[in-house]
Amino acid sequence: MPTNKITPFLKWPGGKRWFVHNYASLLPTTFNRYIEPFLGGGSVFFHLRPKDALLGDANPDVITAYMAVKRDWKRIERSLVYRQRAHLLDDDYYYKQRGKVTEDPMDRAARMIYLNRTCFNGIYRVNLQGQFNVPRGTKNEVVMDSDDFEAIAELLQGAELRLADFEALVDEAQPGDLVFADPPYTVRHNLNGFVKYNEVLFSWADQERLAIALGRARDRGVKIVSTNANHASVRALYEGLGFEMRPLARFSSISASSSSRRQFEELVVQANLDSGAADGLVTTRTTSESRATSRARK
């Protein structure tokens, strides 16, 4: 793996910067093609810096931004420098940009990166008409010291970018490829209104579809690392398919018992890894049991 660090250019909700910071050892060091079907800010992609990658997301703004940086990073950088000045000079610039509709993909990409950096908490939310509707945040840094669009563009030359549902990408994985899957965290629940937003975005049926697609990929010999919520429903889903998993603490500090319980809110699901990356996993079933379960599900 190259030693120079690349910082993701998007701050993304559910981003995995903490994961690469604390748990990089859970990722395999050798694999063929790298496949990331829920790209978002791409923390793991930028950490591993694979030469050959297939990256996808269902959000068109995300894929447009990566395609634009790949195609003409200088234009994106220039546009951000311009926007930095405008943002500091005009208090209303954020809302003017938020309300703007532009068809040009390069302009759309620069606008999206600008809004991501200056909106409230880096949240991504659109209204029913698909218009970005997050209020302005407190951060005013449009151009960042950590930006290295040239290195990002160079890395993206080896990546195919797809606006697609995750299943198509997982199904493309060949033996020896690595799939890193970081879906939105949806858990099984009763229909009690307040999670409706999540349901629309990524339903429990999508979670099941993902687990089954990952099961098929595992059975083809694909290496798998997938993060999720450490929730009983998610554990039961992956246990039923015979996956290995372990709970993860987002923060490494150990404190009082109630807060240390809350630390283990995440889960990593793995398959077909070399021994180092698999250390400390909880194996829930034997391989033959797992195959039988997976066959039964088909």
Ligand SMILES: C[S@@+](CC[C@H](N)C(=O)[O-])C[C@H]1O[C@@H](n2cnc3c(N)ncnc32)[C@H](O)[C@@H]1O
């Ligand atoms: C938790 S985020 C990924 C964060 C990323 N790992 C990072 O470090 O920034 C999940 C991503 O999945 C995307 N997504 C949601 N539903 C999807 C689907 N059905 N297929 C592909 N991507 C989807 C969202 O647009 C979002 O970018």
